[in-house]
Amino acid sequence: LRKQISQQEKMASLGLLSAGIAHEIQNPLNFVINFSKLSRKLLEDMEDVLDELESKLPEDADDEIREIMDDLKENMVKIEDNGNRASSIVRGILLYSRGKDDEYIPTNLCQLTKEYVWLSYHAVRANNKSFNVAIKEEYDETLPPVKVIPQDFSRAVLNLMNNACYAVFSKSKGVTENPYNPTIQVSLKKDGDQVRLVIEDNGSGITKEVKEKLYTPFFTTKPVGEGTGLGLSITKSIIEQKHNGTIEMESEPDKFTRFTITIPIQ
Ligand code: ADP
Numbered sequence: 001l002r003k004q005i006s007q008q009e010k011m012a013s014l015g016l017l018s019a020g021i022a023h024e025i026q027n028p029l030n031f032v033i034n035f036s037k038l039s040r041k042l043l044e045d046m047e048d049v050l051d052e053l054e055s056k057l058p059e060d061a062d063d064e065i066r067e068i069m070d071d072l073k074e075n076m077v078k079i080e081d082n083g084n085r086a087s088s089i090v091r092g093i094l095l096y097s098r099g100k101d102d103e104y105i106p107t108n109l110c111q112l113t114k115e116y117v118w119l120s121y122h123a124v125r126a127n128n129k130s131f132n133v134a135i136k137e138e139y140d141e142t143l144p145p146v147k148v149i150p151q152d153f154s155r156a157v158l159n160l161m162n163n164a165c166y167a168v169f170s171k172s173k174g175v176t177e178n179p180y181n182p183t184i185q186v187s188l189k190k191d192g193d194q195v196r197l198v199i200e201d202n203g204s205g206i207t208k209e210v211k212e213k214l215y216t217p218f219f220t221t222k223p224v225g226e227g228t229g230l231g232l233s234i235t236k237s238i239i240e241q242k243h244n245g246t247i248e249m250e251s252e253p254d255k256f257t258r259f260t261i262t263i264p265i266q
Contacts, residue, residue: 106145167203
């Protein structure tokens with residue numbers, strides 16, 4: 001299961017990464033295409049000027065200039081054609097990484113959240129048999145189906161749950177509170193025309209310094225092999241870009257961390 005989750009995370013990050021690169025390339029590429037078009041147009045203008053000047057120029061000079069201009073025009077066309085080719089590849093990557101199966105489906109979010117909370121709980125238990133964490137769940141069962149990309153929404157839940165589990169687990173190892181009852185609270189409710197998902201843990205908490213870099217891709221405080229630093233950046237882009245929602249974090253080091261996600265109900 002862990003392997004499956006980390007594979008999902010890797011694929012998602014690969015998609016994000018290539019989308020990011022494609023996006024960054026698109027602008028300079030448009031620049032190249034547009035300026036080669038413009039330069040071709042300038043060459044045509046020069047031709048007109050030459051036509052007007054013809055009688056005043058020695059014949060071989062005129063021929064030579066026209067020859068160079070023809071070569072230049074040919075080069076400009078090649079630049080433009082290849083620019084367009086690269087541009088269509090970039091568009092393809094963008095389309096692909098946005099996910100051809102990015103389908104928004106009216107979804108029972110209570111059921112989906114429950115499933116993934118259960119999954120992450122059992123993943124932690126499977127790896128640390130002696131560790132126990134209390135999961136308190138509160139669901140508004142009257143919540144209407146919400147249009148989401150189910151695999152993306154569940155990835156967001158998994159990412160937040162995995163971080164919460166890690167936080168309570170790592171706190172329990174160096175615990176100062178006595179007794180310490182590792183607890184994760186999950187609540188999913190309707191709030192006006194939004195749905196609000198809160199995942200709160202009483203684990204290690206997040207310092208101000210970490211908070212500033214929280215959503216930066218590849219930022220992690222976990223040891224090598226345990227964190228990719230991509231979970232929250234992916235979650236943020238899933239929630240904000242794909243679902244038009246918000247993600248917020250409140251925390252007090254060594255006390256609690258609360259992530260709140262809202263998604264509009266359409
Ligand atoms: P990763 O989990 O691979 O490190 P994330 O982007 O999911 O990547 O998280 C980045 C960092 O944010 C974590 O390394 C951790 O320091 C901090 N963090 C995230 N969630 C929590 C949490 N619930 N409690 C404490 N720290 C957290």
